[in-house]
Amino acid sequence: MDKKKRVTSYDVAKAAGVSQSAVSRVFLKGRSVSKKTREKVLTTANELGYKPNAIARMLITKRSGMVAVILSSRANIxxxxxxxxxxxRLAECNERVLLFNLDDSEGLDEILEQIWTFQVDGVIALAAHFDNESIEKFKDHNIPVVLYNRVVLGQTASSVCVNHEQGIFQLVTLLDKQAHKDYLVLAGPTESDVANERLECAIKALSAKGHKDVPILYGDYSYDSGKQAFHQWMKDNKAPTAVVCSNDPMAIGVIDEARRNWGLRVPEDLSVVGFDGVSAVAWHSYQLTTVKQPLELMTKAAVDILLEQIETPDNPAQLRVWSGSLIEGNTVGPANPKT
Amino acid sequence: MDKKKRVTSYDVAKAAGVSQSAVSRVFLKGRSVSKKTREKVLTTANELGYKPNAIARMLITKRSGMVAVILSSRANIxxxxxxxxxxxRLAECNERVLLFNLDDSEGLDEILEQIWTFQVDGVIALAAHFDNESIEKFKDHNIPVVLYNRVVLGQTASSVCVNHEQGIFQLVTLLDKQAHKDYLVLAGPTESDVANERLECAIKALSAKGHKDVPILYGDYSYDSGKQAFHQWMKDNKAPTAVVCSNDPMAIGVIDEARRNWGLRVPEDLSVVGFDGVSAVAWHSYQLTTVKQPLELMTKAAVDILLEQIETPDNPAQLRVWSGSLIEGNTVGPANPKT
DNA sequence: AATACTTTTGCATTCGAAGTCATTATTAAG
DNA sequence: CTTAATAATGACTTCGAATGCAAAAGTATT
Known part of the structure; x- marks a missing residue:
């Protein structure tokens, strides 16, 4: 009385006095079935508690109805x-999310193995730092990929991105208007492509405003690393008046460290900007000035592009970039160097 | 040259000069295959790029290797x-996570439909408020369920929980030691079973210390709702000296509101405690006193129990409860009523 | 009422691996 | 070297739904 009691299309067919094909067609849209048999099948299916077996369907149709989503937990809040x-969004399009965590425990290779065997229809990769080699593998296996917030150089895979350059430029411009001279850049982990890009953009933007050779600190995107990096800097150097951080938690770490341990007021003595616009930023004591990513638009686009690639694999890869929106919080003020 | 080029076990068999069964056995552990054929198969499989098709395997073995995880995004940070x-943890046990979001968009019924058709091996439900009826349905379909942080009355499904009663009792005891008299309880959404349980525990614990008829405010677990609830209260009433909140974000909302708009210092004028021990609590300006859930242990147990139920479905359901650990932050101080 | 045309239907096959069982190769024991 | 026991192998069937195709039923036209 265990698993074998599952009702199959044959059972329904027999009970309803029709063929298995008929049952199958009833549960597929756009197949020609007479109203009479449709009803007959539907009622007996209901009585028996029949539900089509998705696995069997996957096997024959070669569509699993599953999309692999790969994420590295630490990377982005x-x-x-x-x-x-x-x-x-995927659920609306009848696709299910099969989750993969790209962390220390499971390597990329293991995950790729799994992805091949599970015959997923497509993959959405969240800023996991794929090498182009891995992306090529997806091509070999005919599995469409959409990269989320990751810049592709070879442009073999589609991707959706927030415009880091534009966003960071907005932030830097804001700071520059306040006549800041002593900047500090707090970058993310060097293994992360996104982090590196943000760093570059910051340097570029500052440079464009005439601020060359701005010192760079490194963190790992975490709150603690922000605190620590700022602490290290302050031990041996004089305070900057503005810190450009590669994400929000680090920025908040900097603010806390500055306020608590170095007697710096934000924004009076120190201006700090972040990036991402995470919801915790709204928490009151911070009111971080940052750039918010249009997540709804970006995720919708990621799904749309992926489905398009699934339907018509020959379509060329595409890149869609969104501008982030500046959130003027309360962590930027006029330059006020402490001598 | 599209999907049909997938290499099957037959292709490998032919190329290696063995039978399909042989190939199958090579990729299964514990089957008797001679070393010679194993190597032969393995090398040709490698050459051809063969990967076993998990879908086909699922169909015949009736094990999908997938576990449905149902979560309601807003419920808990x-x-x-x-x-x-x-x-x-599931990956370590060769199970994949198939994700379901129980939110406004997709109702429980749709999700259950999906779960049946996908033939998942088991389900882990994160505090989604299931009625007992739904749990019965899982029984009917022979799909083991483990409830995460949800109390079952009928006890037909296994569950892992943090001990709300004990945790909240610790917090209340801490407050009571500081001679607080004017309490406020900030409860979570009334639809949430967990929220209701936490509320009850708070009432009970306060009552045990001799504090009856403590006023109750309601929020929806969010930061904003904490702010707002406290704001509403303060408009018409005098300030309490201690607030017991059903989760951390609401507690932080209360703190911000109290500090910013009512000139209350925390912990000097107002003590606040939360629940959950979310990582953001470490953020410095807060240092919230709270109870932390042992997530590693709880998740490990959830998976272990689920797998056990999958292997031996006749084992009785079990309940495992963990004590949370008190985190003494800096938001609890001696009672200091503002007249 | 006979013809042509469209819609329904069922049969048989397919997807790809795994399990059953009988057969053969290999090793161990006598 | 024979017999008994074990290990390895392949032919065939199975899982459950989808689909091409041909036959059957239904509809429209004259």
Missing amino acids: NYPEVLSLLNK | NYPEVLSLLNK
Whole structure:
């Protein structure tokens, strides 16, 4: 009385006095079935509690109805929200999310193995730092990929991105208007492509405003690393008047460290900007000035592009870039160097 | 040259000069294959790029290797971390996470439909408020379920929980030691079973210390709702000296509101405690006193129990409860009523 | 009422691996 | 060297739904 009691299309067919094909067709849209048999099948299916077996369907149709979503948990605090939005959007299109965590425990190779065997229809990769080699593998296996917030150089895979350059430029411009001279850049982990890009953009933007040779600190995107990096700097150097951080938690770490341990007021003595616009930024004592990513648009686009690639694999890869929107919080003020 | 080029076990068999069964056995552990054929098969499989098709395997073995994880995004800020831990642990046991979001968009019924058709091996439900009826349905379909942080009355499904009663009792005891008299309880959404349980525990614990008829405010677990609830209260009433909140973000909302708009110092004028021990609590300006859930243990147990139920479905359901650990932050101080 | 045309239907096959069982190769024991 | 026991192998069937195709039923036209 265990698993074998599952009702199959044959059972329904027999009970309804029709063929298995008929049952199958009833549960598929756009197949020609007479109203009479449709009803007959539907009622007996209901009585028996029949539900089509998705596995069997996958095997014959070669569509699994599953999309692999690969994420590296630490990389970006937005990911829970992104994941939820992606899931919702995919569900609307009848695709399910099969989750993969690209962390220390499971290497990329293991994950790729799994992805091949599970015959997923497509892959959405959240800023996991794929080498181009891995992306090529997806091509070999005919599995469409959409990269989320990752810049491709070879442009073999589609991707959706926030415009880091534009966003960071806005932030730097804001700071520059306040006549800041002593900058500090707090970059993310060097293994992360996104982090590196943000760093470059910051340097470029500052440079464009005439601020060359701005010192660079490195963190790992976490709150603690922001605190620590700023602490290290302050031990041996004089305070900057503005810190450009590669994400929000680090920025908040800097603010806390500055306020608590170095007697710096934000924004009076020190201006700090972040990036991403995570929801915690709204928490009151911070009111961080940052750039918010349009997550809804980006996730929707990621799904749309992926489905398009699934339907018509020959379509060329595409890149869609969104501008982030500046959120003027309360962490930027006029330059006020402490001598 | 599209999908049909997938290499099957037959292709490998032919190329290696053995039978399909042989190939199959090579990729299964514990089957008797001679070393010679194993190597032969393995090398040709490698050459051809053969990967076993998980879908076909699922169909015949009736094990999908997938576990459905159902979560409601808003309910608890811990969930991203829980999800990541569950995924990691399940991956170690060769199970994949198929994700379901129980939100406004997709109703429970749709999700259940999906779960039946996908033939998942089991389900982990994160505090989604299931009625007992739904749990019965899982029983009917022979799909083991483990509930995460949800109390079952009928006890037909296994569950892992943090001990709300004990945790909240610790917090209340801490406050009571500081001679607080004017309490406020900030409860979570009334639809949430967990929220209701936490509320009850708070009432009970306060009552045990001799504080009856403590006023109750309601929020929706979000930061904003905490702010707002406290704001509403303060408009018409005198300030309490202690607020017991049902989760951390609301507690932080209360703190911000109290500090910013009502000139209350925390912890000097107002003591606030939360619940959950989310990582953001470490952020410096807060240092919230709270109770932390042992997520690693709980997620590990959830997976272990689920797998056990999958292997031996006749085992009885079990309940495992963990004590949370008190985190003494800096938001609890001696009672200091403002007259 | 006979013809042509469209819609329904069922049969048989397919997807790709795994399990059953009988057969053969290999090793161990006598 | 024979017999008994074990290990390895392949032919065939199975899982459950989808689909091409041909036959059957239904509809429209004259």
